[in-house]
Amino acid sequence: xxxxxxxxxxxxxxxxxxxxxxxxxxxxxxxxxxxxxxxxxxxxxxxxxxxxxxxxxxxxxxxxxxxxxxxxxxxxxxxxxxxxxxxxxxxxxxxxxxxxxxxxxxxxxxxxxxxxxxxxxxxxxxxxxxxxxxxxxxxxxxxxxxxxxxxxxxxxxxxxxxxxxxxxxxxxxxxxxxxxxxxxxxxxxxxxxxxxxxxxxxxxxxxxxxxxxxxxxxxxxx
Amino acid sequence: xxxxxxxxxxxxxxxxxxxxxxxxxxxxxxxxxxxxxxxxxxxxxxxxxxxxxxxxxxxxxxxxxxxxxxxxxxxxxxxxxxxxxxxxxxxxxxxxxxxxxxxxxxxxxxxxxxxxxxxxxxxxxxxxxxxxxxxxxxxxxxxxxxxxxxxxxxxxxxxxxxxxxxxxxxxxxxxxxxxxxxxxxxxxxxxxxxxxxxxxxxxxxxxxxxxxxxxxxxxxxx
DNA sequence: TCGGAACTGGACGGTACAGTACCCAAACGA
DNA sequence: TCGTTTGGGTACTGTACCGTCCAGTTCCGA
Numbered sequence: 001x002x003x004x005x006x007x008x009x010x011x012x013x014x015x016x017x018x019x020x021x022x023x024x025x026x027x028x029x030x031x032x033x034x035x036x037x038x039x040x041x042x043x044x045x046x047x048x049x050x051x052x053x054x055x056x057x058x059x060x061x062x063x064x065x066x067x068x069x070x071x072x073x074x075x076x077x078x079x080x081x082x083x084x085x086x087x088x089x090x091x092x093x094x095x096x097x098x099x100x101x102x103x104x105x106x107x108x109x110x111x112x113x114x115x116x117x118x119x120x121x122x123x124x125x126x127x128x129x130x131x132x133x134x135x136x137x138x139x140x141x142x143x144x145x146x147x148x149x150x151x152x153x154x155x156x157x158x159x160x161x162x163x164x165x166x167x168x169x170x171x172x173x174x175x176x177x178x179x180x181x182x183x184x185x186x187x188x189x190x191x192x193x194x195x196x197x198x199x200x201x202x203x204x205x206x207x208x209x210x211x212x213x214x215x216x217x218x219x220x221x222x
Numbered sequence: 223x224x225x226x227x228x229x230x231x232x233x234x235x236x237x238x239x240x241x242x243x244x245x246x247x248x249x250x251x252x253x254x255x256x257x258x259x260x261x262x263x264x265x266x267x268x269x270x271x272x273x274x275x276x277x278x279x280x281x282x283x284x285x286x287x288x289x290x291x292x293x294x295x296x297x298x299x300x301x302x303x304x305x306x307x308x309x310x311x312x313x314x315x316x317x318x319x320x321x322x323x324x325x326x327x328x329x330x331x332x333x334x335x336x337x338x339x340x341x342x343x344x345x346x347x348x349x350x351x352x353x354x355x356x357x358x359x360x361x362x363x364x365x366x367x368x369x370x371x372x373x374x375x376x377x378x379x380x381x382x383x384x385x386x387x388x389x390x391x392x393x394x395x396x397x398x399x400x401x402x403x404x405x406x407x408x409x410x411x412x413x414x415x416x417x418x419x420x421x422x423x424x425x426x427x428x429x430x431x432x433x434x435x436x437x438x439x440x441x442x443x444x
Numbered sequence: 445t446c447g448g449a450a451c452t453g454g455a456c457g458g459t460a461c462a463g464t465a466c467c468c469a470a471a472c473g474a
Numbered sequence: 475t476c477g478t479t480t481g482g483g484t485a486c487t488g489t490a491c492c493g494t495c496c497a498g499t500t501c502c503g504a
Contacts, residue, residue, distance in 0.1 A: 112334030163389030
């Protein structure tokens with residue numbers, strides 16, 4: 001029974017996602033969505049009781065699609081020699097994923113309507129934002145157990161990690177339009193963020209990587 | 223000649239600011255503004271040619287009001303012994319200022335309409351966001367010259383400073399409604415952020431603060 | 445005091461849009 | 475083949491709102 005009805009249902013979802021991301025909640029009309037989905041408005045209302053429901057649906061649907069990111073964040077080899085390189089790679093993955101236009105658009109969409117749909121913002125924060133951070137924290141705890149990092153509070157370290165990496169590019173993307181960041185920019189952000197992160201969170205037992213930068217404060221124990 | 227016309231002009235600006243911050247751009251009608259300003263709609267249109275102009279006006283007006291913050295950020299005593307304490311104080315000022323509801327609301331307002339008013343977002347980013355960071359960078363350069371910090375790239379250090387401090391509370395405020403941060407939360411964020419910042423950016427010549435550091439703040443929330 | 449500018453209140457044109465009513469066509473069983 | 479059911483399309487209703495117009499009133503400055 002994968003017939004018409006189901007196809008239309010998905011066409012509507014897809015169209016709605018596209019238009020909402022592009023024009024915002026109040027900027028898109030149900031007619032727009034129907035037109036893009038090549039479907040009559042009546043059909044839209046047959047499948048989704050009203051505009052708010054449809055909106056919630058597509059936001060939550062995209063929220064559920066972050067498993068890849070979560071997996072990616074969990075995957076850091078416990079390789080002492082290349083800790084900096086491995087973390088930089090992770091940082092780069094995080095940056096490229098989170099600065100992609102659709103992700104930024106979704107972010108804007110949710111923030112813009114956080115007043116009208118408070119539970120949507122909260123849900124996204126918990127299911128999306130915090131979930132990634134928790135996974136990151138777990139990774140850090142593992143690296144700490146393996147003697148590579150020193151994180152008394154892994155969740156805090158995860159927050160700091162994200163803040164160091166994302167504050168600049170994400171804010172830029174929020175305020176200026178879709179100023180695409182170049183690959184080289186992201187490389188710089190990743191390298192600089194990781195350098196600072198490791199200066200603060202590298203385990204005192206581990207020597208800083210020889211190439212990158214004069215050693216961290218000698219009494220690294222703080 | 224501070225008479226009627228001027229008074230009305232300001233009443234309109236004030237009312238518009240309040241309503242726009244509260245209900246967003248498309249959520250507020252010109253009638254709402256006129257009503258709150260105790261003014262006829264005609265008068266609103268006498269002073270501001272249309273809704274977009276009025277909106278741009280109030281956003282730029284609030285943007286110009288960040289001089290206090292800039293001054294505050296420039297003001298860090300060059301006192302070696304109390305570097306950590308002084309920076310923490312600065313961090314606390316920054317946090318309390320930037321997490322105040324009106325500031326958060328303005329942020330949301332601009333982000334929400336960054337598509338419709340691209341130049342407004344860009345202007346705010348440059349005049350507001352970046353200006354604070356540049357001032358902070360100047361301060362860091364000074365502290366570096368004085369041998370208290372080691373910042374090869376003060377602007378980058380400023381970005382990291384802001385990211386470490388603001389990523390958590392600002393994102394929370396963006397997504398969840400106006401979940402007011404308590405004073406104690408801000409204290410924790412400030413202390414934890416500064417600890418990490420100093421671990422990475424304290425001048426190697428400077429000994430870390432002798433007092434053993436306070437217990438790690440619990441970061442989970444909820 | 446007086447002339448003119450600014451303000452008021454309401455009504456109105458035009459438009460956009462959410463949601464609905466009603467009709468038509470395709471699918472499916474007998 | 476025919477009739478019933480299910481879903482799709484068109485046209486409509488009602489509302490909200492931007493921006494304008496007008497006739498009458500209030501306030502300011504000279």
